[in-house]
Amino acid sequence: xxxxxxxxxxxxxxxxxxxxxxxxxxxxxxxxxxxxxxxxxxxxxxxxxxxxxxxxxxxxxxxxxxxxxxxxxxxxxxxxxxxxxxxxxxxxxxxxxxxxxxxxxxxxxxxxxxxxxxxxxxxxxxxxxxxxxxxxxxxxxxxxxxxxxxxxxxxxxxxxxxxxxxxxxxxxxxxxxxxxxxxxxxxxxxxxxxxxxxxxxxxxxxxxxxxxxxxxxxxxxxxxxxxxxxxxxxxxxxxxxxxxxxxxxxxxxxxxxxxxxxxxxxxxxxxxxxxxxxxxxxxxxxxxxxxxxxxxxxxxxxxxxxxxxxxxxxxxxxxxxxxxxxxxxxxxxxxxxxxxxxxxxxxxxxxxxxxxxxxxxxxxxxxxxxxxxxxxxxxxxxxxxxxxxxxxxxxxxxxxxxxxx
Numbered sequence: 001x002x003x004x005x006x007x008x009x010x011x012x013x014x015x016x017x018x019x020x021x022x023x024x025x026x027x028x029x030x031x032x033x034x035x036x037x038x039x040x041x042x043x044x045x046x047x048x049x050x051x052x053x054x055x056x057x058x059x060x061x062x063x064x065x066x067x068x069x070x071x072x073x074x075x076x077x078x079x080x081x082x083x084x085x086x087x088x089x090x091x092x093x094x095x096x097x098x099x100x101x102x103x104x105x106x107x108x109x110x111x112x113x114x115x116x117x118x119x120x121x122x123x124x125x126x127x128x129x130x131x132x133x134x135x136x137x138x139x140x141x142x143x144x145x146x147x148x149x150x151x152x153x154x155x156x157x158x159x160x161x162x163x164x165x166x167x168x169x170x171x172x173x174x175x176x177x178x179x180x181x182x183x184x185x186x187x188x189x190x191x192x193x194x195x196x197x198x199x200x201x202x203x204x205x206x207x208x209x210x211x212x213x214x215x216x217x218x219x220x221x222x223x224x225x226x227x228x229x230x231x232x233x234x235x236x237x238x239x240x241x242x243x244x245x246x247x248x249x250x251x252x253x254x255x256x257x258x259x260x261x262x263x264x265x266x267x268x269x270x271x272x273x274x275x276x277x278x279x280x281x282x283x284x285x286x287x288x289x290x291x292x293x294x295x296x297x298x299x300x301x302x303x304x305x306x307x308x309x310x311x312x313x314x315x316x317x318x319x320x321x322x323x324x325x326x327x328x329x330x331x332x333x334x335x336x337x338x339x340x341x342x343x344x345x346x347x348x349x350x351x352x353x354x355x356x357x358x359x360x361x362x363x364x365x366x367x368x369x370x371x372x373x374x375x376x377x378x379x380x381x382x383x384x385x386x387x388x389x390x391x392x393x394x395x396x397x398x399x400x401x402x403x404x405x
Contacts, residue, residue: 024131317363
């Protein structure tokens with residue numbers, strides 16, 4: 001069950017973007033499993049892809065297509081990841097793009113494919129193609145909510161975020177959807193995320209904006225320490241609002257960037273809140289580090305510790321596990337007598353040892369909450385970093401043990 005994840009908010013239409021979703025019989029009967037996102041001519045795109053070296057066929061194809069042309073459409077399927085499928089998988093991805101391109105009257109290189117699901121199995125292209133008419137007949141600028149459902153796999157709830165802001169006298173929209181609940185430890189973005197705006201942004205600036213925003217959102221989450229073969233994040237800019245952003249500096253760019261970052265942060269946190277089997281949403285703040293890299297290393301070491309995560313699941317204030325994780329983080333220097341650790345406002349470690357005023361009852365009261373903040377002060381400098389994670393429950397094991405059954 002998702003941890004305090006609110007219902008899907010109103011997702012504002014983005015002029016120049018239409019979405020259609022169908023219940024294509026790709027793997028499961030009567031399930032929304034295929035989404036088409038159509039972009040108006042002139043739309044610019046930026047993208048981030050997985051750094052897993054066994055990247056899926058659609059990732060390879062999408063990278064190649066994006067290098068050739070601006071996209072006219074995105075094609076997203078669930079059920080089959082089309083990863084670990086070799087040359088045949090690449091051919092399947094290309095055939096899928098060609099089928100949609102023929103329906104839309106564009107070049108196959110103007111279609112970007114994305115897949116999520118079981119790794120190592122051929123994608124049933126015929127079933128995907130058979131589902132395209134359903135998507136195309138459902139195309140609408142208000143199709144975001146249906147699309148958010150259509151990209152789900154083990155997610156329990158759809159994930160979306162939307163903003164409207166005025167910049168230089170023009171109102172722009174930024175709307176995004178994402179999916180992800182397990183195999184979450186991105187080093188670029190998240191499993192699948194699609195964001196669109198009606199601002200006019202040059203490709204170079206758009207890519208810089210997406211990369212920086214992902215570093216403050218999708219690259220700051222971890223569920224289980226695994227990075228998917230299919231991670232992809234796309235930011236589309238249709239230019240329909242009349243706002244033009246040509247350089248990555250100045251008040252207009254900063255306002256645009258902040259809006260994109262807020263949407264991505266909403267989506268990233270929603271993924272952690274809906275993590276497979278999660279019962280706790282945990283914020284880890286590491287402060288006063290010698291560098292941000294040190295802070296992130298300490299934070300991820302805590303977040304990836306099975307002992308820490310199971311203690312959170314049990315609501316057990318076994319703070320020694322957090323202390324041990326900090327101590328084994330691979331940072332150049334750690335002066336343990338300067339380290340302090342808090343659970344929410346309760347100090348559990350001061351100057352490298354148990355805080356004299358700490359009591360088990362205080363720790364227990366914090367650990368019983370569904371949302372907890374762990375704050376580690378390294379006492380080594382002015383750098384800081386924040387990431388979001390969750391606990392590790394029986395249900396996580398069950399979900400992944402039974403994933404293919």
